[in-house]
Amino acid sequence: MSEIIKQIKDLIQYRHLLWDLALKDIKVRYRTPTLGFLWAILVPLIMVFIFKFVFSTILKARVENYPFFIYLMTAIFPWSYFSSSINAATDSIFSNRELIKKTHFPRQIIPVSVVLADLINFLPALIVMFLILVFFRMQFTIFILLVPLILLLQTIFTIGLALIVSSLQVILRDVKYIVQLLLMAWLYLSPGFYSLAIVANFSEKFLKLYILNPFVGLFTLYRIAFLKEFAETLPSGVNIYGLSAWTIIICISVFLLGLLIFKRYESRFSDLL
């Protein structure tokens, strides 16, 4: 436990480096493409359009009470923040090997800075999402104020997982491919483009297992924050307080587990790179 506190203290002490590396990441990412920072908004938006076309236009999927596009967007936007963070983090230790082999600083800064960069990247997309909701004349409730908290929860979870995959990738270079596959499976196993009611109809028993997935909680919380009276549309098998508590517990646990695993492998990085 004292080691985890030290890791977190180091992150705070080196916050300037964290910030500098995140900014560097963003600068490097958008300095060359012609459309520059626009891509931060275009990527999730185009993803939403693709899903909308496949599921709504071709497969005729519907969700009650809300336009399908809006329903998709409230999940796909946060998901794109998560998946691009994890993808970038997996290789982050490896691609910063010069830094690791030649300088001494708390290593956890590297994957955390990658997630931070993607968080900064996500903010304009979040604003665009908000504007689209206004454009569709969606009514907002007091729950919109929860968004920063949910975002924090998601970020903590993402950091935990980023620490795990980035350190494992150094030990086992196969992790990158496994992560890509898992990310794909994960999105399909989360209520992004279908509702929890569909899962409940499929099997009540499966639903109990299904809601252990932290993204069930995160997507649901995002929708409660953005969509009016969303909590009422949840199937009876889902208790919103229980689900929230579970999501908070799992996000914090994964964060701590990430620090623990990272600590375990960190000392071997400079030899293995």
Add this chain to the structure above:
Amino acid sequence: MRAIKLENVGKRFILTYPRNRVIKGFLSSFPGQKLATEFWALRGINMEVEKGKVVGIIGRNGAGKTTLLNILAGISTPTVGEVEINGRVSCLLTLGAGFQDELTGKENIYLNSSILGISRNEINKKYRSIVEFSELDGFLDSPLQTYSQGMRLRLGFSVAIHMDFDILLIDEILTVGDVSFQKRCFDKIEEFRRQGKTMVISTQSLDIIERLCQETFLLENGEIAQKGCPEKVAARYLELLNEKRLPETFQRRYGKLKWWADKRFWEKKEGSKEARIVEVQSYNSKGKQTDSFKMGEAVTVKARFITYEEIKEPHFGIAIFRDLLLWAEYLL
């Protein structure tokens, strides 16, 4: 007070592709199994450095100098043994490590400083001084891609020495850069020594050891072959070099061979052949022929030459080199 203490430190590397490492690493976890590809870069290193001492680490390529410094710097962890470091460590290991080509010089100063653990306030205070020392004013808003190797070096050195530290680790860098930069490096190191900073210098050059160090460790095959005063270690080092029958260039540098008096070296120099220097001798202030001089001593150089035709206005030049073939002074 003790600044550094190493107790029975060893470092093992496993020399194989990452793919095989996982399998072999698993196999080697069984008792009695030994990896065919393991390599001990350091073994049984015991070392104590008092605070304020300047310590040299000398050894041939691959003797384990860099591995040792990496362990002292905390970049690498020893496989076995105990490391105790008291004080803040700064390293001049690879200057400008972590420099980003895409960022400007100024951005890199800030980034590099944060990597070294300098607080934002501290950098703001020292920024002017860093820029002045690097002599790069006017280039700082250009991306680092546009910098020459020498400019990067100056920037890296400048940032590194502006960090507050108790222990400074220096790896081989004094032999790079141009002469004026080298001189400033030496001056800075002298200054640190007067301030009572602890320094560990790794080098292949006896010259540096003799000039700067109070105590020296000679590394050979990852073990300490000799330690003590620089003279003692230097003697053992030369012995070692001769034993190993090093290439001629190496002997020329460090052996007792007077390379500058070696005809073969100069015969390779082509001239216009109007005249030829046949003999060069140097004398000290007492008129005794010698090739070693004290600081501040007057040197007389006599050269015999033959001319093949009449030369109206002959000019002579003498160049004096340090042992690393570095140009030290030019007289006319």
